[in-house]
Amino acid sequence: MLDIKFIRENPDAVKENIKKKFQEEKLPLVDEVIGLDKALREAQQEADDLRAKRNKLSKEIGALMAKGEKEKAEEVKKEVTADSERLSELEKSYAEIREKMQPILYNIPQIIDPSVPIGKDDSENVEIERFGEPKVPDFEIPYHTDIMQKFNGIDLDAARRVAGNGFYYLMGDIARLHSAVISYARDFMIDRGFTYVIPPFMIHGNVVQGVMSFPEMDAMMYKIEGEDLYLIGTSEHSMIGRFIDQIIPEEQLPQTLTSYSPCFRKEKGAHGVEERGVYRIHQFEKQEMIVVCKPEDSAYWYDKLWKNTVDLFRSMDIPVRTLECCSGDLADLKCKSCDVEAWSPRQKKYFEVGSCSNLGDAQARRLKIRIKGEKGNYLAHTLNNTVVAPPRMLIAFLENNLCEDGSVNIPEVLRPYMGGREKLA
């Protein structure tokens, strides 16, 4: 979400940005919202003037009444009443204008970072860097659910009966592995100076609107019937929401937090054959990191954040790469974003296991997250990144650590969380 002042003063930059994102259909919105803004300010000004007059006259009435000059007071009253109709007309009109402006402002995309590659869709995302050698063993790697099944670690049939497609029962060592990964990731981030937080798993509608665009909300969020509550799609939602309406003293920044939560997503739309199993599901768990910082620091934190995820995966010997989101694939609220992808020796390609985003001041503007500075208050920048999100992450884990005899190596860093075991067999 952009500042209306910015749009007013830089309409061409806003339009140029829309073109870069291949959203030509939104171009007319810019002039439309500028027109509405003008009308709004005019109506507001006239209404303010009328109110100023009313305030002044009302005080006079008070003074006249106090002196007991009732007739004079009655005259002044008439004068005030004369304007009241026009005033309520104006109030109605600018409330309407505001209502029209709101969705348009929500619809105009955030200005993307100059470093973002231009491209139409995810096919034009750009690989930035590989970490670790993507190996393909000379034995066949089974589908991940088959590996889990061999350890009696998953029951999708029962999950379908109980909750439907997109849910899972993890069991035994596989379930333990899942918890081990989450615990390890938590401690990994704590060691890097992040503060561990367990947030609410449901949030109010206004917070949802503050952290995501409407199309995302519609495609992702589950709503609790009869309540103003949504299940979070990621703890980013409740973690950024934590700062709603807050004015944070400069010296309390940056806020570097790592949070755990289950995540619930509708995952609207059709998905391919490679998205079966526990790849794309309605419920998963995630260790997340978020940062709230000064605007000038967000680029620094962006790099720092995705590197954390790369380091975490490398510590478990899983090859990864970073893939930069091109302009057309970038969500409207984001300035810059990259995916961390893990190597799949079965598919012989990388697949997404995490996503790192710099939202600039977009979320801060919607949620009114401000910083108290010496020269006044200004909007904060917000960032978020996945530390790790099993069970999807387990796909990469199992495929990369599978041995020819069907056992699974447990990397050293995870062993303390797995009762000291070196192997699942």
Added chain:
RNA sequence: GGAGAGGUAUCGAAGUGGUCAUAACGAGGCGGUCUUGAAAACCGUUUGGCGGCAACGCCACAUGGGUUCGAAUCCCAUCCUCUCCGCCA
């Protein structure tokens, strides 16, 4: 879920229809005086948003409506918090 109390600035709190709403009073924060230093005392200063080049104006007393020339104050609805009871991981 039942009963009661309450929601005003950073916090506590006064105000119950008009020179008491930027908001008393108290505390805290910041700046200063005094002091070898500190404490104490004293003086000053401390909300956010919108419009405007500016002067300045407008808005906000949980939220949304209503009554009124004028609402923190009266009326209606909603939300939230606290205390007690019940239930419960």
